[in-house]
Amino acid sequence: MTSEVQQLLTTGVALTDETLERLLPAPTVEPHSIHRAMRHSMFAGGKRLRPILCMEAARMVAGTGTLPQGAVELGCSIEMVHTYSLIHDDLPALDNDDLRRGKPTCHVAFGEAIAILAGDALQTLAFQTISQLPAPGATLVEIIREFSFAIGTGVGPVPGSDLPGDLPPGMIGGQVMDIESEGVKPTAELVERIHRAKTGALITTSIVCGGLLGLGHCLASGHKLACTEEDAIARLRTFGESAGLAFQIVDDILDVTQSSEQLGKTAGKDTASDKATWPAVYGLERARKDAASLIADAFAALEPFGKSATPLKSLAQYLVDRTH
Amino acid sequence: MTSEVQQLLTTGVALTDETLERLLPAPTVEPHSIHRAMRHSMFAGGKRLRPILCMEAARMVAGTGTLPQGAVELGCSIEMVHTYSLIHDDLPALDNDDLRRGKPTCHVAFGEAIAILAGDALQTLAFQTISQLPAPGATLVEIIREFSFAIGTGVGPVPGSDLPGDLPPGMIGGQVMDIESEGVKPTAELVERIHRAKTGALITTSIVCGGLLGLGHCLASGHKLACTEEDAIARLRTFGESAGLAFQIVDDILDVTQSSEQLGKTAGKDTASDKATWPAVYGLERARKDAASLIADAFAALEPFGKSATPLKSLAQYLVDRTH
Numbered sequence: 001m002t003s004e005v006q007q008l009l010t011t012g013v014a015l016t017d018e019t020l021e022r023l024l025p026a027p028t029v030e031p032h033s034i035h036r037a038m039r040h041s042m043f044a045g046g047k048r049l050r051p052i053l054c055m056e057a058a059r060m061v062a063g064t065g066t067l068p069q070g071a072v073e074l075g076c077s078i079e080m081v082h083t084y085s086l087i088h089d090d091l092p093a094l095d096n097d098d099l100r101r102g103k104p105t106c107h108v109a110f111g112e113a114i115a116i117l118a119g120d121a122l123q124t125l126a127f128q129t130i131s132q133l134p135a136p137g138a139t140l141v142e143i144i145r146e147f148s149f150a151i152g153t154g155v156g157p158v159p160g161s162d163l164p165g166d167l168p169p170g171m172i173g174g175q176v177m178d179i180e181s182e183g184v185k186p187t188a189e190l191v192e193r194i195h196r197a198k199t200g201a202l203i204t205t206s207i208v209c210g211g212l213l214g215l216g217h218c219l220a221s222g223h224k225l226a227c228t229e230e231d232a233i234a235r236l237r238t239f240g241e242s243a244g245l246a247f248q249i250v251d252d253i254l255d256v257t258q259s260s261e262q263l264g265k266t267a268g269k270d271t272a273s274d275k276a277t278w279p280a281v282y283g284l285e286r287a288r289k290d291a292a293s294l295i296a297d298a299f300a301a302l303e304p305f306g307k308s309a310t311p312l313k314s315l316a317q318y319l320v321d322r323t324h
Numbered sequence: 325m326t327s328e329v330q331q332l333l334t335t336g337v338a339l340t341d342e343t344l345e346r347l348l349p350a351p352t353v354e355p356h357s358i359h360r361a362m363r364h365s366m367f368a369g370g371k372r373l374r375p376i377l378c379m380e381a382a383r384m385v386a387g388t389g390t391l392p393q394g395a396v397e398l399g400c401s402i403e404m405v406h407t408y409s410l411i412h413d414d415l416p417a418l419d420n421d422d423l424r425r426g427k428p429t430c431h432v433a434f435g436e437a438i439a440i441l442a443g444d445a446l447q448t449l450a451f452q453t454i455s456q457l458p459a460p461g462a463t464l465v466e467i468i469r470e471f472s473f474a475i476g477t478g479v480g481p482v483p484g485s486d487l488p489g490d491l492p493p494g495m496i497g498g499q500v501m502d503i504e505s506e507g508v509k510p511t512a513e514l515v516e517r518i519h520r521a522k523t524g525a526l527i528t529t530s531i532v533c534g535g536l537l538g539l540g541h542c543l544a545s546g547h548k549l550a551c552t553e554e555d556a557i558a559r560l561r562t563f564g565e566s567a568g569l570a571f572q573i574v575d576d577i578l579d580v581t582q583s584s585e586q587l588g589k590t591a592g593k594d595t596a597s598d599k600a601t602w603p604a605v606y607g608l609e610r611a612r613k614d615a616a617s618l619i620a621d622a623f624a625a626l627e628p629f630g631k632s633a634t635p636l637k638s639l640a641q642y643l644v645d646r647t648h
Contacts, residue, residue, distance in 0.1 A: 025477060030493070031500040034477055088444060093436035112417035113503055116440065120412060121477050121496045123444065127451045128472035137461030144468065148452035153349060153358055153445050169354070172445045176355040179437055 005314045012052035016079060017043070019072045023129055037110040037118035038125075041083050045101045049247075049319070050082055050203060051075025054210035056311045057236055061214030063223035063308065068214055070133040074143070077126040078206045081151055084122035085171060085202075087115055094179065139216045143209050150205030154197060174198030178276065186276035194276050195248040196241065203247060204240030207312075211236040226304040235301045242298035243316040246291045250320050252277040253287050258324065291320045329638045336376035340403060341367070343396045347453055361434040361442035362449075365407050369425045373571075373643070374406055374527060375399025378534035380635045381560055385538030387547035387632065392538055394457035398467070401450040402530045405475050408446035409495060409526075411439055418503065447475075463540045467533050474529035478521060498522030502600065510600035518600050519572040520565065527571060528564030531636075535560040550628040559625045566622035567640040570615045574644050576601040577611050582648065615644045 020042055025035040051072070058071035090097040090105040091112065098108050107115035130144055154170030169177065174197025181190055211233055218225055225232055256279050278287045298316045302309035344366055349359040375396070382395035414421040414429040415436060422432050431439035454468055478494030493501065498521025505514055535557055542549055549556055580603050602611045622640045626633035 029477075031477070031497055031504065033504065034496065034500045038477075084444075088440055091440065093440060114500065116412055116415065116417060117496050117499055120408075120443070120447065123447055124472050124476040124494075124496065127468060128476060131465050131469040131472060137463075137465045139461075140465050141455050141461045144451060145455040148448050148455060152448040152452060153353075153355070153362075170448075172358065172441050172448065173355055175441055176358045176438065180355065180357065 002314065004310075005318045008052065008056070008311055008315065009047075009318075012055060013048045015055070015072050016048040016051040016076060019076050020079065023073065023076055023125070033110060033114050034118050034121060037106055037114045038122055040103075040109055041087050041100075041106045041118065042080070042122070044103050046079065046083070048075075048079060049315075050078045050206040053203065053240075053243075053312070053315060054078055054206040056315060057207040057210030058214035058217075060305055060308050060312060061211045061225070061232055061236075062217040062221070063214075063225070064217070064221055068217040070135055071210060071213055073129055073133055074209060074213055075206070077129040078147075078202065078209065080122045080126040080129070081147075081171075082202060084119040084126075085151075085175070087119040087122070089175065091115060094175075133213070135213060135216055139212060143212050146212060147205055147209055150201045150208075154201065168201070169193065169197035170201045171198060174201065181276045186281055188281045191276045191278060191281050192245070195245055195278070199248045199251070200241060200244035203244035204237060207236050207240035207243075208233060226306065226308075231304075235304070238301040239298045239312065239316070242294045242301065243319060246294035246298070246316070247319045249278040249287055249291045249294070250322065252279055253284060253291070254322075254324065256284065295320050326638065328634075329642045332376065332380070332635055332639065333371070333642075336379060337372045339379070339396050340372040340375040340400060343400050344403065347397065347400055347449070357434060357438050358442050358445060361430055361438045362446055364427075364433055365411050365424075365430045365442065366404070366446070368427050370403065370407070372399075372403060373639075374402045374530040377527065377564075377567075377636070377639060378402055378530040380639060381531040381534030382538040382541075384629055384632050384636060385535045385549070385556055385560070386541040386545070387538075387549070388541070388545055392541040394459055395534060395537055397453055397457055398533060398537055399530070401453040402471075402526065402533065404446045404450040404453070405471075405495075406526060408443040408450075409475075409499070411443040411446070413499065415439060418499075457537070459537060459540055463536060467536050470536060471529055471533055474525045474532075478525065492525070493517065493521040494525045495522060498525065505600045510605055512605045515600040515602060515605050516569070519569055519602070523572045523575070524565060524568035527568035528561060531560050531564035531567075532557060550630065550632075555628075559628070562625040563622045563636065563640070566618045566625065567643060570618035570622070570640070571643045573602040573611050573615045573618070574646065576603055577608060577615070578646075578648065580608065619644050 024039055024042060027036045027039055029035050052075070054075035055067055055071045058068045058074070059066070062068040086100060087106045089095050090100055091107055097105055099105065106118055110118070127144065130140060130147065133140055150170050151172065152170045153173040153176070154168055174194050177194045178198055181194065215229055215232065227235070255277070278290065282290065295316055299313055302312060348363055348366060351360045351363055353359050376399070378399035379391055379395045382392050382398070383390070386392040410424060411430045413419050414424055415431055421429055423429065430442055434442070451468065454464060454471070457464055474494050475496065476494045477497040477500070478492055498518050501518045502522055505518065539553055539556065551559070579601070602614065606614065619640055623637055626636060
């Protein structure tokens with residue numbers, strides 16, 4: 001890892017953590033149990049990759065070099081949804097995991113009822129936080145629309161909307177497909193579909209939402225965009241989709257090649273339950289090649305942004321080079 | 325029940341049902357199971373009280389006599405959140421209910437994993453639907469902010485926001501308090517706090533959100549409001565809080581006095597588990613008096629709106645007169 005990426009990650013984690021500390025209800029606020037449960041999972045040592053990608057996308061599009069106002073809070077909203085999805089995914093009825101990042105999962109620490117409600121409340125708090133960002137109403141509505149499509153079952157918009165009608169499945173859609181694929185021999189097509197939805201959709205929307213927030217600041221500051229607004233968002237989406245899929249492929253590879261201690265969770269679990277993974281379909285060597293080729297696609301998408309794209313590109317490179 | 329209320333309810337249910345049919349992903353859309361589960365619970369014969377209250381509040385404030393554009397869809401979003409909360413509340417880890425409105429609950433019909441995710445997806449779809457309403461961005465952001473505070477744990481806003489700092493607990497906060505009060509002898513103060521949060525907050529926000537949507541239309545059409553905008557929303561909030569608490573007190577009374585067949589759910593369950601209810605604290609006679617007195621408060625709050633408040637008042641009266 002280069003010292004530049006190390007710097008980005010360290011600063012990003014600190015910014016995210018101190019902002020979450022402010023956004024999350026204090027553990028002394030009634031009812032205590034749910035606020036303690038929400039904090040338990042939010043501060044369990046996450047890498048904060050999604051908020052950092054969101055912030056850097058916002059910074060790149062804003063074009064002033066500094067983080068646009070509200071970018072950290074927007075990143076925190078995305079991390080809240082990521083955490084809610086992990087809390088629910090770990091429940092006995094779903095993956096039944098006792099450990100997450102080396103700590104007891106939410107339902108182990110607080111019981112199933114509070115864990116279910118803590119996940120629910122984190123989703124609500126994410127939308128609440130976005131609705132309070134310092135940005136024009138039209139920008140916030142666009143972010144909420146983009147975000148909600150990415151984290152739902154991912155079906156096309158209602159008639160009369162100006163969004164494309166044939167959207168890929170969202171995060172929850174991916175979780176359902178993942179559950180239903182267990183015990184079924186995974187096909188290449190299914191694995192890609194699940195990966196793009198279950199982890200890819202949230203990573204992509206982190207970057208796109210950051211870009212949407214950055215756009216407002218770019219226009220307000222009179223900074224000249226490297227391309228049209230529409231093209232900027234489309235390029236960020238391609239970058240996110242490619243980097244997101246690469247990230248999940250590397251996750252699959254690490255699950256096969258690393259020990260539980262290195263990962264902080266039960267390794268080899270995916271193989272054991274015949275889960276849909278990239279190495280299971282293509283083998284390890286091809287999986288490594290595919291991850292590298294996706295990162296090349298991601299880099300190409302950001303070409304018009306020149307040097308200002310360096311932080312996002314370094315982060316994408318880190319996603320495939322990481323060892324845990 | 326007067327024929328006027330009957331007409332309001334019949335029309336409101338039909339409008340809500342046909343709009344939900346359009347807003348919910350078709351059962352043939354992949355992944356099928358979650359879309360079927362979402363529809364199973366959304367079309368389980370709900371009374372649609374919250375959407376109807378939302379629509380009538382929007383109509384009253386808009387002042388043109390017709391339903392403002394987007395009011396039905398907004399009401400449907402609120403019904404989605406109501407349904408998601410019921411799905412999660414019915415889970416084995418929470419109330420462990422097998423029947424809801426005489427039909428198998430979501431987890432009984434589709435399994436726990438899909439039920440948890442169907443609830444999650446309905447919350448997401450609610451915010452997605454609001455973000456697509458035909459109204460100015462500023463109005464939608466205000467609605468999303470109001471709504472998210474009402475359905476979360478209900479803690480005050482982040483610093484710098486212009487919302488009041490000492491908000492009552494929201495819907496999830498109420499569910500947590502309800503769970504944690506089991507086995508504890510209920511006090512009058514606790515019962516009121518739980519009722520105001522667990523059911524009151526969503527009923528109140530249905531009316532307030534409807535009012536916020538109506539305001540935009542009122543201003544656009546040049547119609548003269550009966551009071552200031554701020555006063556209109558404050559009066560709707562008082563109306564909602566009083567009618568919402570009365571509604572829950574009547575629910576408690578019906579649980580004691582009616583059979584399971586009449587209710588479509590297991591009667592006497594509240595007493596059996598020593599749950600926090602109004603009759604348990606005050607007895608049946610006082611409970612009936614309190615409900616009537618709260619409805620009088622609700623009526624008084626709408627006084628400046630004159631005759632245009634008749635539909636909302638009739639609905640409030642129906643809430644306390646109903647027998648199931």
